[in-house]
Each structure stands twice: as C-alpha cells, then as structure tokens.
Amino acid sequence: PDAAYRQQALDRQQLLTKPPGSLGRLEQLAVDLAAQQATHRPRADQVHMAVFAGDHGVCDEGISAFPRAVTGQMIANFAEGGAAISVLSRHLEATLEVLNLGTVEPLGHLPGVNNLQIAPGTANLAQQPAMTHDQVTAALCAGDAVAERAASAGAQLFIGGDMGIGNTTTAAVLACALLNDDPEALAGPGTGLDAAGVSHKVEVIRRALQRHGDNRDPLAVLTSLGGLEIAALTGALLGCAARRIPVLVDGFIVSVAALVAVRQRPGARAWLHFAHRSAEPGHDRVLAAMEARPLLDLGMRLGEGSGAAVAVNLLRAACSLHNSMATFRDAGVSNRED
Amino acid sequence: PDAAYRQQALDRQQLLTKPPGSLGRLEQLAVDLAAQQATHRPRADQVHMAVFAGDHGVCDEGISAFPRAVTGQMIANFAEGGAAISVLSRHLEATLEVLNLGTVEPLGHLPGVNNLQIAPGTANLAQQPAMTHDQVTAALCAGDAVAERAASAGAQLFIGGDMGIGNTTTAAVLACALLNDDPEALAGPGTGLDAAGVSHKVEVIRRALQRHGDNRDPLAVLTSLGGLEIAALTGALLGCAARRIPVLVDGFIVSVAALVAVRQRPGARAWLHFAHRSAEPGHDRVLAAMEARPLLDLGMRLGEGSGAAVAVNLLRAACSLHNSMATFRDAGVSNRED
Numbered sequence: 001p002d003a004a005y006r007q008q009a010l011d012r013q014q015l016l017t018k019p020p021g022s023l024g025r026l027e028q029l030a031v032d033l034a035a036q037q038a039t040h041r042p043r044a045d046q047v048h049m050a051v052f053a054g055d056h057g058v059c060d061e062g063i064s065a066f067p068r069a070v071t072g073q074m075i076a077n078f079a080e081g082g083a084a085i086s087v088l089s090r091h092l093e094a095t096l097e098v099l100n101l102g103t104v105e106p107l108g109h110l111p112g113v114n115n116l117q118i119a120p121g122t123a124n125l126a127q128q129p130a131m132t133h134d135q136v137t138a139a140l141c142a143g144d145a146v147a148e149r150a151a152s153a154g155a156q157l158f159i160g161g162d163m164g165i166g167n168t169t170t171a172a173v174l175a176c177a178l179l180n181d182d183p184e185a186l187a188g189p190g191t192g193l194d195a196a197g198v199s200h201k202v203e204v205i206r207r208a209l210q211r212h213g214d215n216r217d218p219l220a221v222l223t224s225l226g227g228l229e230i231a232a233l234t235g236a237l238l239g240c241a242a243r244r245i246p247v248l249v250d251g252f253i254v255s256v257a258a259l260v261a262v263r264q265r266p267g268a269r270a271w272l273h274f275a276h277r278s279a280e281p282g283h284d285r286v287l288a289a290m291e292a293r294p295l296l297d298l299g300m301r302l303g304e305g306s307g308a309a310v311a312v313n314l315l316r317a318a319c320s321l322h323n324s325m326a327t328f329r330d331a332g333v334s335n336r337e338d
Numbered sequence: 339p340d341a342a343y344r345q346q347a348l349d350r351q352q353l354l355t356k357p358p359g360s361l362g363r364l365e366q367l368a369v370d371l372a373a374q375q376a377t378h379r380p381r382a383d384q385v386h387m388a389v390f391a392g393d394h395g396v397c398d399e400g401i402s403a404f405p406r407a408v409t410g411q412m413i414a415n416f417a418e419g420g421a422a423i424s425v426l427s428r429h430l431e432a433t434l435e436v437l438n439l440g441t442v443e444p445l446g447h448l449p450g451v452n453n454l455q456i457a458p459g460t461a462n463l464a465q466q467p468a469m470t471h472d473q474v475t476a477a478l479c480a481g482d483a484v485a486e487r488a489a490s491a492g493a494q495l496f497i498g499g500d501m502g503i504g505n506t507t508t509a510a511v512l513a514c515a516l517l518n519d520d521p522e523a524l525a526g527p528g529t530g531l532d533a534a535g536v537s538h539k540v541e542v543i544r545r546a547l548q549r550h551g552d553n554r555d556p557l558a559v560l561t562s563l564g565g566l567e568i569a570a571l572t573g574a575l576l577g578c579a580a581r582r583i584p585v586l587v588d589g590f591i592v593s594v595a596a597l598v599a600v601r602q603r604p605g606a607r608a609w610l611h612f613a614h615r616s617a618e619p620g621h622d623r624v625l626a627a628m629e630a631r632p633l634l635d636l637g638m639r640l641g642e643g644s645g646a647a648v649a650v651n652l653l654r655a656a657c658s659l660h661n662s663m664a665t666f667r668d669a670g671v672s673n674r675e676d
Contacts, residue, residue, distance in 0.1 A: 017415055018422055019529040024637030065674045073671040077355055082664025084356055091658045191357040299362030313651035320429045326420025333411040336403045336530055
C-alpha cells in the first residue's frame with residue numbers, strides 16, 4: 001500500500017464535516033483502501049468474486065453433517081444462481097466465477113462452471129498426504145489465474161469463497177499445524193455436528209497432525225493437510241496481493257487460506273480486510289494470529305464468501321463518505337472550539 | 339407484527355440451500371421483516387429517512403466540544419448534500435427529509451428544509467423545563483407527520499436521524515430519568531469532550547435530574563428534560579409503529595427517543611431494529627433496557643442516522659437471500675443426514 005496516498009486520505013478525513021473519528025472504522029477502511037488502490041478516491045464498486053469448490057477425502061472419517069454429494073450439487077446451484085453467494089453477487093452487481101477444483105464424482109459440463117477437476121477430491125489427510133505436489137501447484141495456479149482475471153477486469157476488491165463438504169475439518173487441521181494449537185480449540189460443529197461429532201472430529205484432526213509430523217513450511221503443510229479449494233484460495237489471495245488488489249476475507253475457511261498465504265508471504269497481510277467473525281469457534285484463533293478484527297459479527301457460518309459479500313456495502317459506504325462528504329470549509333461549518 | 343407470516347418465513351428459512359441457521363442474524367432479520375410487513379417477500383428497498391435538528395439550551399452550561407452555531411450550519415449542509423447522511427441517503431437511493439424543529443438563530447428559507455422553528459431551541463434543562471406542553475406536542479406531531487408521509491410513500495423501512503449540538507447531554511438526562519440510572523453511566527464525550535468535560539457534563543445532568551424531581555411519566559420526562567429533535571424522533575417512531583412501518587434505530591440519541599416511545603407505548607418495541615452500537619458509552623445501558631442487540635459495532639458516533647444508514651444493506655441482503663435463494667428441492671441438493 002502507498003504511504004503518500006494513505007497520509008492524504010488521513011488528512012482528508014480530518015477536514016470532512018463530522019467530529020474527528022466519529023465514523024469509526026469506516027474512516028480507517030477508506031484510508032486503507034486509498035493506500036491499497038493508490039488513489040485519492042477509493043472505490044469498492046467493481047467486485048470480483050470467485051467461489052472455489054472441492055471434495056475432501058477426510059469425509060471417509062464421518063466428520064460432516066451433510067453427505068459429500070452436496071459439494072457437486074452446490075456447484076450446480078451456484079451455476080443456476082440459487083445459492084446464497086449467487087443471490088448476493090447479483091445484489092452487489094459483482095462478477096462471480098465458479099471453479100470446481102475437484103469433486104469425487106466428475107461433474108460433466110455445467111454452464112458457468114470452470115471445471116478444473118485437478119483430482120477426484122483430496123486423499124484422506126488422516127491417513128496420507130491430502131495432495132501431491134503437482135496437485136497443490138495446480139490449485140495454487142488456478143487461484144492465481146483468478147487474481148489475474150480480476151486484475152484484467154479492473155477489480156477494486158476481490159472476494160474468495162469456499163464450498164467443500166468436510167472443509168472445516170481440513171481448515172482446522174491446517175490451523176492447528178500452522179499455529180501449533182490444540183484440535184479442541186479449532187474444531188467446531190461446521191454445518192451442524194453435535195458434541196459427539198465434534199469430539200470425533202477432534203480425534204481425526206489429532207491423527208492427521210500425528211501423521212504429518214513437524215514440518216511447518218506453509219506449502220508443505222498445505223500439501224499434506226489442505227484442500228484443493230483452500231489451496232486455490234491461497235493462490236488467489238497471494239495473486240491479489242501481488243497485483244495490489246484489496247481482498248475482503250470471508251469466514252473460517254478463507255481465513256485459514258489467508259493464514260497460509262501470510263505465513264508464506266507476510267507482505268500479503270497488508271492487502272487483506274476481514275469481513276466477519278464466523279460462528280465457527282476456531283475462527284477467533286485464526287483471526288488473532290493475523291491481528292485481524294473483522295467488521296461484522298452476525299453469527300454467520302455458511303462459507304461461499306457469503307460473509308464477505310454481506311460486508312461489501314460497508315466498504316462502499318466508507319468510500320462514498322470519504323469521496324463525497326463536504327469539508328468544513330466548503331460547507332461553512334465551524335470546527336470544534338480548540 | 340403478523341404471526342402467520344412470521345411462521346411462514348421461519349419455515350421457508352429451513353428449506354433454503356444452506357445449513358439451518360448458517361446465515362445467522364440475517365435469517366431472523368428476514369423473518370422479522372416478513373412479520374412486520376405482513377408479506378411473503380420482505381423488502382428494505384424503499385427507505386424513508388428524516389433527520390431532525392434542534393438546539394439545546396443546556397449548551398449554556400458549556401457541555402459540548404462544538405459551538406452551538408453548528409446545528410444550523412449542519413442543517414444547511416444536509417440540504418446542500420454534503421453531510422454524511424446526505425451522502426448515505428444518495429448511496430441507498432433513499433428519501434431524505436430534513437426538519438428544523440428549532441434553532442437559536444432562525445434559519446431563513448433553505449431549499450429542501452422543512453423549517454418548523456417550534457422554538458429558538460429548548461430552554462436550559464439544568465435550570466427549567468426544556469419545553470412547554472405546546473412545544474413538545476408540536477414536536478411529537480411533526481414526527482408523526484413524517485411517519486404519515488413515509489406511509490403514504492410506501493416506505494418499507496424508516497430511519498430517523500438527529501442533529502443538535504448538546505444533544506448527548508439531553509439524551510443522557512432522559513435516559514437517567516427513565517432508567518433511574520447514574521449520570522456517570524450515561525454521560526460520555528459526545529462530539530469530543532475530554533475527561534474534565536465529561537465530569538462537568540455529569541454535574542450538569544445531576545442538577546437537571548434534581549430540578550426535575552420524581553415524575554417518571556415518559557411524556558412528562560420528555561417535556562422537562564428533552565430536546566425538540568428527540569421529541570420529534572419519539573413522535574416519528576410511535577407514528578411508524580402505529581402505521582406498521584419497521585424502523586431501523588440509529589445510535590445513542592435515537593435509541594433514547596426509542597426508549598421514550600417504548601415506555602410510552604410498549605407495543606412499539608416490536609417494530610424496532612437496532613442498527614449499531616455507538617461509541618458513546620451510555621448507549622449500552624439504553625440498548626439493554628430494550629433488550630436490543632445492534633447489528634453493527636463499528637465505533638461510530640456521528641448521529642444524523644448515519645449508523646442506521648450504514649446498516650440498511652444488511653436488511654436488504656437478508657431480504658434478497660430470503661426471497662431469492664433456491665430450496666433444497668428446487669436445486670436438487672441433499673439435505674443433512676439426520
């Protein structure tokens with residue numbers, strides 16, 4: 001981000017017809033976006049969204065409340081426009097890409113779906129490495145290609161979303177490995193496990209971590225313990241940071257992809273805004289590790305990028321206020337008496 | 339609110355292609371709006387906003403960081419379109435009314451301002467009743483007339499905003515009287531007082547409460563300790579509830595007007611959504627008294643209705659999701675395995 005534009009934006013905030021600081025975090029949002037976009041007039045109008053889907057071999061361990069077939073069914077729902085993220089992308093007039101990184105059953109042709117099918121889902125990470133080196137590379141590159149398309153389209157903001165039955169288990173394993181944290185702190189109900197289900201999930205995570213061992217290199221962890229869609233998200237976030245595109249990070253899954261990205265390239269952190277605090281309990285640990293304070297706390301836990309989509313209008317409002325409010329001088333309003 | 343439409347909306351939320359509850363508070367928002375609007379398809383597209391301004395005699399006690407002249411100057415800024423609420427109302431394509439209930443210096447004609455000038459501001463409530471019976475009635479009726487215009491315009495949501503230098507003192511006095519609470523708990527920095535300024539504000543509030551005595555009738559309290567714009571807000575909120583228009587309540591000042599309204603007519607509570615938690619520290623006590631859990635917590639403390647305006651898109655997103663998402667059956671998506 002550009003320090004000179006940041007300072008000019010901070011100065012402008014002091015001139016607008018309001019008590020200083022009275023717009024709270026909206027002021028900092030506008031300032032951060034001005035610095036990231038290197039502009040006097042930050043915008044979040046052109047939003048490029050991509051939802052990344054993939055299946056998880058760890059579903060063999062019985063860690064999800066929904067059947068694995070839902071991943072592919074939801075990809076079709078994204079393409080048909082009936083999913084939450086489809087509705088929200090239309091509401092925002094945003095571009096929405098749908099990418100299938102790999103489902104257990106091949107999808108066949110679906111209009112509007114970029115059907116990459118890198119693998120028939122990941123391997124069962126409780127028993128063996130989730131991905132091969134070639135697979136994780138292909139997923140990272142698929143994410144980077146999305147960032148390239150976002151840049152070409154003039155995106156002012158990028159949002160990545162996830163779909164993958166079982167991926168709160170995968171994300172929790174990744175977070176445990178990268179944060180050296182306990183499975184109990186990172187495992188949650190996901191789409192709706194009961195307490196016994198969460199306990200079983202903790203045991204599966206523990207086995208995966210034991211199998212993996214001590215390697216803490218972010219890409220090695222991602223290969224061994226990741227998901228195809230999480231790897232693609234990591235690639236997209238790194239690609240956006242490299243192309244100076246601000247990112248609005250969604251909930252638990254995307255935040256774990258952001259954690260992998262930031263551990264791999266710490267400078268990527270400066271391009272990330274955090275949209276919301278997920279109801280998934282492990283999210284707080286992941287956010288804290290990146291010193292991230294999310295904008296919303298609405299008890300959402302859907303994924304797909306839905307929490308980030310809901311937060312977009314906060315950035316748009318922040319930009320409108322920054323760009324369009326009158327200054328004390330222009331409006332002939334007296335400033336405070338000191 | 340309509341119980342049958344509420345139940346139908348609750349049922350529909352269970353059919354949409356998402357784990358139950360995974361949209362968090364957006365689900366309840368859509369359900370509440372469906373019940374309030376008595377419809378299968380709730381909407382927050384037609385938003386009627388009104389900012390109510392007035393001066394406060396208690397400014398004679400030196401309780402604000404800004405000079406009193408700012409009230410009138412900001413009314414001109416609202417009319418010119420340069421204030422935060424002006425920018426946000428355009429951003430939302432909302433109707434914005436500007437009402438001057440009474441400034442110390444008469445404003446003269448300002449295009450776009452409903453210049454009622456009920457009184458040259460309130461009297462100094464630390465020394466005498468703030469308003470006469472006729473004045474408070476005129477202000478309540480001005481608010482009710484706004485609600486009537488909102489209803490005639492087919493508003494799906496109402497937002498009231500405030501402008502009045504000194505009005506955090508007035509609001510704190512009202513809250514203390516209605517909640518039997520301590521001035522220390524309700525007085526805050528407002529537009530920017532330092533600690534010594536807040537201590538002085540506490541003393542002024544204490545004097546006002548002593549002068550007022552023990553009468554806890556909401557309208558008697560409002561007359562003795564209120565502000566013209568707060569009385570008009572109270573009238574607008576009561577008028578919206580009577581006309582079955584949902585209201586999105588802004589921050590500290592509007593929440594105190596809501597408290598007066600709810601104490602006067604408890605049934606009004608069912609029409610209120612609470613937009614945000616203000617940085618003004620007394621807001622929490624007022625929210626708690628109405629069992630209100632605001633949607634946003636962004637450190638805003640501007641007033642004008644700005645926090646409510648920023649929250650509108652959460653209601654719009656909730657409605658879009660409720661109305662436009664596919665059901666499990668329509669999308670051919672498997673439901674959870676239980």
